[in-house]
Amino acid sequence: MKMSGSDIIKLNVGGKVHTTTKSTLCKFPNSMLGAMFNGSMSPSLDENGCYFIDRDGELFKFILNFLRSSKLSLPESFKELDQLALEADFYQITPLIECIELLKQPSPEKQVRVRYLEVIEVRTGNLATMPTMNSRIKTIISGRRDVIHKFLSLHQIHPAERERLQLNSGKDYTEIALTGSNVRLQVGECLRNQGWSLSESQMSTFPSGEAIVHNYKDRWMLTVYKEDSLEESQCNSVDDELIDEISLLSSGDE
Structure with missing residues (x-):
């Protein structure tokens, strides 16, 4: 069945379920998520019919929020920037990769x-x-x-x-x-x-x-x-x- 851009999609990412829309996941067509839901790839389904991705489910919320707003928002105490960089690289979301690289640069000295x-x-x-x-x-x-x-x-x-x-x-x-x-x-x-x-x-x-x-x-x-x-x-x-x-x-x- 062909999905429209407003179709609700449930993702099982590493055992954690996220709900979003096709248009959000396809915001960057050249990314892995874009390929999964524009017909270029055939995503896997779990036993409940959710699309399954074998990646970090906790960090995926930051990926998803970036797709929604085009802004990377992290808590002040966030200490998993290197791991988030690996996730962004896996999903091949170039703007997010660039944002994380900027954050990884040393803070300007006072x-x-x-x-x-x-x-x-x-x-x-x-x-x-x-x-x-x-x-x-x-x-x-x-x-x-x-x-x-x-x-x-x-x-x-x-x-x-x-x-x-x-x-x-x-x-x-x-x-x-x-x-x-x-x-x-x-x-x-x-x-x-x-x-x-x-x-x-x-x-x-x-x-x-x-x-x-x-x-x-x-x-x-x-x-x-x-x-x-x-x-x-x-x-x-x-x-x-x-x-x-x-x-x-x-x-x-x-």
């Missing part, structure tokens, strides 16, 4: 990218350790322009520096004057809340005439993990280069 910002505060005065009316405070942040722009609020940047920050190209390293009382602590709190960690903090003191100069230098570090995909390596190779070190202001600059 690349570590490190960003640095350095905040330098210079206090000059008779009581330079405290922000009093008798002390002058200058605070500078140094690092990559796009990183500064992304993680700092504009109100923390000195008005005279904002235009220069906008004009510099994205990956230039720059030194920007900051504004505000105790801005070094404000910037530290801002960076900490965004995932940065304080990797180094130094203080130095030296006399300058009748005044005392205190230099405070905080180096902040952010570690970013990104997948090294082909698309990224082609499109973002410059943007995603590893930064091993940044040339920063010397602690004696004013």
Whole structure:
């Protein structure tokens, strides 16, 4: 009897019964299943009249779902990819074979990218350790322009520096004057809340005439993990280069 594409078919695959349609099994005419049900081959029947295939019945559900949706969907804990590849090869379903080969390729390694910002505060005065009316405070942040722009609020940047920050190209390293009382602590709190960690903090003191100069230098570090995909390596190779070190202001600059 000739079957139509909507005919219901029961398959006994390795002792497990699956129910589907002829059109699903013949989705890829050049496959073994396509040949079985388009008249090119004569499939065997079991005692219950089901078409019998002597293969893995549990894995066949993934084969059947691929025929239905053209997508390979596997559970996260799936550990039988090699066996599934053998099943796909047996059924000669080329698109499924290609999907499995892609999954078998090593996962892209995570690349570590490190960003640095350095905040330098210079206090000059008779009581330079405290922000009093008798002390002058200058605070500078140094690092990559796009990183500064992304993680700092504009109100923390000195008005005279904002235009220069906008004009510099994205990956230039720059030194920007900051504004505000105790801005070094404000910037530290801002960076900490965004995932940065304080990797180094130094203080130095030296006399300058009748005044005392205190230099405070905080180096902040952010570690970013990104997948090294082909698309990224082609499109973002410059943007995603590893930064091993940044040339920063010397602690004696004013």
